[in-house]
Amino acid sequence: MNRYFFYFLFLLSTAVIYTGCANPFKDIDIRIDTNIFKYTAVVEVFSNTGAPISNATVTLRGKDADKIYNAEGKKEFIVSGGMLILALDPKVAPQAGNPVTFSVDITANDYLSVNIPITISVENLSTMVSATMINTKNLSQGLNIKTSTVTLGANGATTAPVVINTAPSNGVTETVSIALPAGTQFKDAEGNIVNAGALAVKTLVANTSSNDVQDLFPGGGLSLSQIKTASGATTSGNLLPAALTEVSMWAGNTSIKSFNQPIQITLQLDQNYFNPLTNATVKEGDQARSIAIAQTLVYGRFENAGMVVKESGKLALKLNTAHLTWFTAGAMVSSCTNDFKIQFNASWLSNNITHPVTYKVFSVANGAKDKQLATGKFTVTNGTQGNLNKLPSSAVFIFYYDVEGNELAAQNIANPCSIGSVQAVTLNTSPVAGNPKVTMQLYVRCPNNKNPVTLLPTFYLYYKDAGAPTTTFKLLGTVTKVYISTSLLSTSKPYDFKAVWGSYVKLASNKTVSVDNAATVGDGTNEIIGTIAGATNLEMLKEVCKENGY
Amino acid sequence: MRNSIFLLLAFLLGMSFVSTAQTNSLSKRVDLGVHGGTQGFGINGAYSFSNKLGVRLSTSLASFARSDVRTWSGNEYNLSMNSNSGNAFMQAEYRPFNDTDNQSPFLQKLAVTAGAAYFYKLKGTASGVPTKDYQMGDLTINKEDIGSINATAKYKPLAPYAGLALRQMKIQSKLSLNIDMGIHYLSAPEVTLTGDKLLSGNEANQTILENNLKGYRWLPVLQLGLSYHL
Numbered sequence: 001m002n003r004y005f006f007y008f009l010f011l012l013s014t015a016v017i018y019t020g021c022a023n024p025f026k027d028i029d030i031r032i033d034t035n036i037f038k039y040t041a042v043v044e045v046f047s048n049t050g051a052p053i054s055n056a057t058v059t060l061r062g063k064d065a066d067k068i069y070n071a072e073g074k075k076e077f078i079v080s081g082g083m084l085i086l087a088l089d090p091k092v093a094p095q096a097g098n099p100v101t102f103s104v105d106i107t108a109n110d111y112l113s114v115n116i117p118i119t120i121s122v123e124n125l126s127t128m129v130s131a132t133m134i135n136t137k138n139l140s141q142g143l144n145i146k147t148s149t150v151t152l153g154a155n156g157a158t159t160a161p162v163v164i165n166t167a168p169s170n171g172v173t174e175t176v177s178i179a180l181p182a183g184t185q186f187k188d189a190e191g192n193i194v195n196a197g198a199l200a201v202k203t204l205v206a207n208t209s210s211n212d213v214q215d216l217f218p219g220g221g222l223s224l225s226q227i228k229t230a231s232g233a234t235t236s237g238n239l240l241p242a243a244l245t246e247v248s249m250w251a252g253n254t255s256i257k258s259f260n261q262p263i264q265i266t267l268q269l270d271q272n273y274f275n276p277l278t279n280a281t282v283k284e285g286d287q288a289r290s291i292a293i294a295q296t297l298v299y300g301r302f303e304n305a306g307m308v309v310k311e312s313g314k315l316a317l318k319l320n321t322a323h324l325t326w327f328t329a330g331a332m333v334s335s336c337t338n339d340f341k342i343q344f345n346a347s348w349l350s351n352n353i354t355h356p357v358t359y360k361v362f363s364v365a366n367g368a369k370d371k372q373l374a375t376g377k378f379t380v381t382n383g384t385q386g387n388l389n390k391l392p393s394s395a396v397f398i399f400y401y402d403v404e405g406n407e408l409a410a411q412n413i414a415n416p417c418s419i420g421s422v423q424a425v426t427l428n429t430s431p432v433a434g435n436p437k438v439t440m441q442l443y444v445r446c447p448n449n450k451n452p453v454t455l456l457p458t459f460y461l462y463y464k465d466a467g468a469p470t471t472t473f474k475l476l477g478t479v480t481k482v483y484i485s486t487s488l489l490s491t492s493k494p495y496d497f498k499a500v501w502g503s504y505v506k507l508a509s510n511k512t513v514s515v516d517n518a519a520t521v522g523d524g525t526n527e528i529i530g531t532i533a534g535a536t537n538l539e540m541l542k543e544v545c546k547e548n549g550y
Numbered sequence: 551m552r553n554s555i556f557l558l559l560a561f562l563l564g565m566s567f568v569s570t571a572q573t574n575s576l577s578k579r580v581d582l583g584v585h586g587g588t589q590g591f592g593i594n595g596a597y598s599f600s601n602k603l604g605v606r607l608s609t610s611l612a613s614f615a616r617s618d619v620r621t622w623s624g625n626e627y628n629l630s631m632n633s634n635s636g637n638a639f640m641q642a643e644y645r646p647f648n649d650t651d652n653q654s655p656f657l658q659k660l661a662v663t664a665g666a667a668y669f670y671k672l673k674g675t676a677s678g679v680p681t682k683d684y685q686m687g688d689l690t691i692n693k694e695d696i697g698s699i700n701a702t703a704k705y706k707p708l709a710p711y712a713g714l715a716l717r718q719m720k721i722q723s724k725l726s727l728n729i730d731m732g733i734h735y736l737s738a739p740e741v742t743l744t745g746d747k748l749l750s751g752n753e754a755n756q757t758i759l760e761n762n763l764k765g766y767r768w769l770p771v772l773q774l775g776l777s778y779h780l
Contacts, residue, residue, distance in 0.1 A: 024759065025620065028622065028755050028758055029622055029755065030625070030678065030699055030749065030752050030755065031749075031751070031752060032691075032696060033749070069688065069689060073687025091695075
């Protein structure tokens with residue numbers, strides 16, 4: 001045998017073996033998970049009319065505002081699909097007793113601006129709050145606006161005393177009276193006297209006897225974390241309003257912020273107001289407080305502490321002020337410094353099934369629930385813990401509701417501040433719990449890519465009965481790693497779905513789910529690209545894929 | 551890596567040319583030796599029953615490391631790859647042309663070998679860490695906080711072997727050179743791929759990697775040894 005033949009054979013076989021193996025890294029695609037946020041806060045923004053709010057301007061303020069980003073890690077905040085998604089810098093973590101706090105201002109044309117205080121505590125990974133924005137051109141029942149015009153003198157001052165009175169209307173029985181003394185001059189935000197010939201005055205009056213007055217309250221809640229007293233000190237407390245008004249003025253196109261001398265505002269009170277300081281219905285001679293609430297900061301300022309008087313046979317409180325904002329009158333109850341800790345027991349929410357549980361905190365009047373002080377939402381599975389903060393140091397009722405508004409549990413707490421231990425909340429089985437456990441797994445395949453995307457951001461999924469008004473969308477849950485399991489859906493009727501991720505909102509209509517649902521979003525055969533504006537969806541998919549390097 | 555193997559191969563072949571000038575061996579002998587090559591380094595012992603038939607028992611240990619920089623989805627990773635193997639190896643050797651009347655010294659030393667190795671250790675690992683911080687919007691995530699991706703490929707311990715060898719190429723009276731060239735047939739590798747921190751969730755790549763490594767079942771052996779005849 002020729003020795004060279006052997007060498008050749010060996011070389012050939014070795015080369016074939018060595019080069020015959022595939023590149024081990026072929027088609028490997030390692031991605032960095034963009035779900036980098038541990039703590040998030042979602043503000044659900046509702047209009048009093050149910051209409052979606054567009055072109056809203058969002059501004060963050062407060063000590064920790066610089067630590068807040070949107071879901072894409074940017075300092076751009078947009079209300080999309082009725083949601084504002086906020087996330088805490090992952091390098092920052094709230095500490096026990098030192099939560100992350102900031103506030104969100106939302107303004108939009110034809111809407112009264114709102115200021116939402118947000119607290120992210122160490123226990124609440126996902127904070128959900130809601131804000132109702134009032135459309136001044138389409139007021140709902142319980143709100144009343146009066147617009148008046150006052151002629152001013154050559155120096156921009158009132159030439160004689162002026163009194164503006166609102167009248168009961170649109171479900172509002174209380175009235176407000178504004179008295180401008182002669183010689184009152186009007187100042188802009190910089191403190192400059194404005195001389196524009198005529199003054200437009202807009203006075204909004206809210207019915208505070210409603211249980212859900214909190215929804216209308218600037219700040220989204222009746223708990224104020226910083227209230228400046230006359231001495232300059234600060235305190236905090238829960239406000240139980242007997243009257244609520246917002247007064248705004250313009251001279252020409254200039255918004256008026258203050259005056260050269262105090263004006264007097266008379267707030268007619270809810271005549272059936274339960275005074276928690278006397279434990280009786282309000283009466284003449286009671287002590288009451290009026291508070292000015294800044295629209296752009298989460299604080300209030302005591303304007304006046306005075307006696308309830310009778311004006312034209314109605315109980316009222318008078319206050320003198322040299323600036324304009326929201327004003328309220330009523331009693332203040334100090335807030336707890338400790339959180340009220342709860343843990344949910346819900347055997348019907350085992351196996352990681354989640355359910356959005358809404359809580360509402362009410363003050364107590366004559367042993368019954370009175371004004372709604374706070375509301376919030378937890379995504380609950382059996383054993384979920386949560387905190388309710390800044391509850392009042394007085395008796396409260398706390399009610400827990402399922403997604404359909406069915407009451408699941410109630411607590412009657414004499415003083416939340418005196419309870420330090422975790423309180424068990426046993427949730428009765430929700431009527432919607434009879435639905436089967438439905439799992440939904442969504443894959444996304446970018447056009448021109450062979451494999452589905454391995455990592456997708458967390459997004460929020462809403463649902464409503466197919467064809468129902470858009471105002472009835474309810475949160476189904478958070479879709480994490482493109483997977484959600486729920487018992488909120490029936491497999492025998494169609495639903496409309498809305499997905500919100502950052503500034504993206506997508507709708508899918510008239511879908512009936514089965515027990516196990518898996519779908520791939522893409523442009524291939526048997527893949528889905530959406531039932532509404534499919535071409536737009538494809539462009540959006542391409543755009544997002546490109547942004548993310550797919 | 552590939553170039554290194556072919557250089558080694560050329561070296562071994564060159565050595566075999568030198569050794570073919572030696573004479574063939576005697577029957578019934580015992581050799582002890584050391585070896586080195588693609589299986590690492592080890593020791594061996596051989597017993598020849600006759601001029602044509604013998605057995606060899608050996609053990610080897612190998613550890614190879616390599617680093618690389620790879621880019622996935624626009625993010626660069628430092629990749630550290632390691633392979634570790636250790637085996638006990640038994641092979642039978644048959645020298646069909648080792649006759650005294652054979653005129654080719656090369657063919658006299660040519661042995662056909664077959665056997666099996668028990669790999670008490672045969673594992674490849676790869677670990678990737680980002681080389682740079684990650685920018686998400688206005689946020690910068692430190693590379694240390696991104697995490698790492700780790701892959702392993704493990705084989706079952708038993709692997710049959712077949713090959714050719716050149717035996718007893720004398721250097722001195724009792725010292726001789728051996729060359730082994732052959733292939734182990736391995737089981738399909740058991741692959742795992744995991745990530746931590748922000749690289750968790752990449753487990754879908756495990757199936758892809760497993761498919762890519764499906765062909766990695768032939769383990770070539772190129773080995774040079776020195777034997778001492780007792």
